[in-house]
Amino acid sequence: xxxxxxxxxxxxxxxxxxxxxxxxxxxxxxxxxxxxxxxxxxxxxxxxxxxxxxxxxxxxxxxxxxxxxxxxxxxxxxxxxxxxxxxxxxxxxxxxxxxxxxxxxxxxxxxxxxxxxxxxxxxxxxxxxxxxxxxxxxxxxxxxxxxxxxxxxxxxxxxxxxxxxxxxxxxxxxxxxxxxxxxxxxxxxxxxxxxx
Amino acid sequence: xxxxxxxxxxxxxxxxxxxxxxxxxxxxxxxxxxxxxxxxxxxxxxxxxxxxxxxxxxxxxxxxxxxxxxxxxxxxxxxxxxxxxxxxxxxxxxxxxxxxxxxxxxxxxxxxxxxxxxxxxxxxxxxxxxxxxxxxxxxxxxxxxxxxxxxxxxxxxxxxxxxxxxxxxxxxxxxxxxxxxxxxxxxxxxx
Numbered sequence: 001x002x003x004x005x006x007x008x009x010x011x012x013x014x015x016x017x018x019x020x021x022x023x024x025x026x027x028x029x030x031x032x033x034x035x036x037x038x039x040x041x042x043x044x045x046x047x048x049x050x051x052x053x054x055x056x057x058x059x060x061x062x063x064x065x066x067x068x069x070x071x072x073x074x075x076x077x078x079x080x081x082x083x084x085x086x087x088x089x090x091x092x093x094x095x096x097x098x099x100x101x102x103x104x105x106x107x108x109x110x111x112x113x114x115x116x117x118x119x120x121x122x123x124x125x126x127x128x129x130x131x132x133x134x135x136x137x138x139x140x141x142x143x144x145x146x147x148x149x150x151x152x153x154x155x156x157x158x159x160x161x162x163x164x165x166x167x168x169x170x171x172x173x174x175x176x177x178x179x180x181x182x183x184x185x186x187x188x189x190x191x192x193x194x195x196x
Numbered sequence: 197x198x199x200x201x202x203x204x205x206x207x208x209x210x211x212x213x214x215x216x217x218x219x220x221x222x223x224x225x226x227x228x229x230x231x232x233x234x235x236x237x238x239x240x241x242x243x244x245x246x247x248x249x250x251x252x253x254x255x256x257x258x259x260x261x262x263x264x265x266x267x268x269x270x271x272x273x274x275x276x277x278x279x280x281x282x283x284x285x286x287x288x289x290x291x292x293x294x295x296x297x298x299x300x301x302x303x304x305x306x307x308x309x310x311x312x313x314x315x316x317x318x319x320x321x322x323x324x325x326x327x328x329x330x331x332x333x334x335x336x337x338x339x340x341x342x343x344x345x346x347x348x349x350x351x352x353x354x355x356x357x358x359x360x361x362x363x364x365x366x367x368x369x370x371x372x373x374x375x376x377x378x379x380x381x382x383x384x385x386x387x
Binding site for chain 1: 203204207208210211212213214215216217218219220221222223224225227228229230268289290291292311313314317318320321325332334335338341342343346349350353356357360364369373376377380381383384386387
């Protein structure tokens with residue numbers, strides 16, 4: 001495979017910058033992946049659960065005043081669900097890395113039930129791994145953008161890494177053995193799951 | 197340690213995880229954009245007759261049937277539909293859904309297969325730990341590969357950073373990417 005020095009340098013820059021730009025999230029994903037593999041080591045008993053019933057004036061939970069209500073009751077996170085229950089109550093859910101709020105505004109709008117879960121430190125760290133998607137406050141959208149960058153970086157530095165290796169050590173038998181065995185193994189797993 | 201040895205270690209560990217990284221990269225983008233990649237089309241129908249005690253509770257009955265048919269997969273209880281004459285349920289794994297309809301009186305069993313497609317399988321590897329009921333040993337080794345791939349990714353990342361800092365560091369890169377690192381941490385704290 002012939003490659004000019006300019007192309008090689010360009011690919012090396014992509015390889016380097018792809019990893020440098022996402023290193024914080026990559027480290028977080030690597031650490032939390034192990035935490036998820038060994039999830040039984042991290043007890044969910046340390047989560048703080050609370051159910052609160054609040055008497056309200058209907059105007060307090062109107063759309064105009066909803067943000068005030070949220071601030072007053074420290075309801076954090078991004079809204080992930082909203083629907084009317086069969087009994088006509090309004091249900092809203094807010095999810096953040098470290099917390100989860102399930103809110104039921106009863107039909108008469110004079111009572112609100114707030115069920116909150118504040119996760120432990122381990123739960124919060126794992127919560128970062130599970131957060132995804134655009135929408136909601138600015139920081140969630142920036143995080144989603146970073147997540148896209150991580151996805152793209154993973155693909156880019158795997159591909160550029162293999163190309164750079166071909167330039168550097170294309171006659172290295174150990175490298176070829178590792179690459180081919182990795183490819184064969186992953187292909188067999190995918191093939192088996194696909195066809196059996 | 198010699199530079200050439202560090203480069204080789206970075207390279208070997210990178211090569212070991214390259215396919216895993218690509219699968220995870222694709223999966224991360226699929227998750228972030230909530231893209232539906234799972235195919236639902238039934239591609240194959242077949243039937244057979246089985247001998248099982250149909251008085252068994254749903255869970256045991258499903259597992260007996262699955263084992264008799266030699267299928268691998270989970271049997272999600274929320275997919276069960278049972279009445280006095282028939283029992284419908286699902287067996288599912290990362291790559292395929294099986295929809296089964298058992299005639300409780302005769303033991304006749306209709307099976308419909310819906311492969312999820314290659315994108316769904318690649319995406320599914322993100323959540324896969326090799327632990328599918330009835331899966332062969334070979335599939336269970338994925339847990340070891342996954343563990344090693346993550347570990348090797350750590351090594352590759354640290355070695356890459358070390359090589360950059362030691363031999364290739366430029367001040368503007370340090371400032372730019374250092375700032376991006378700090379911004380990423382601040383964003384995470386704000387979530």
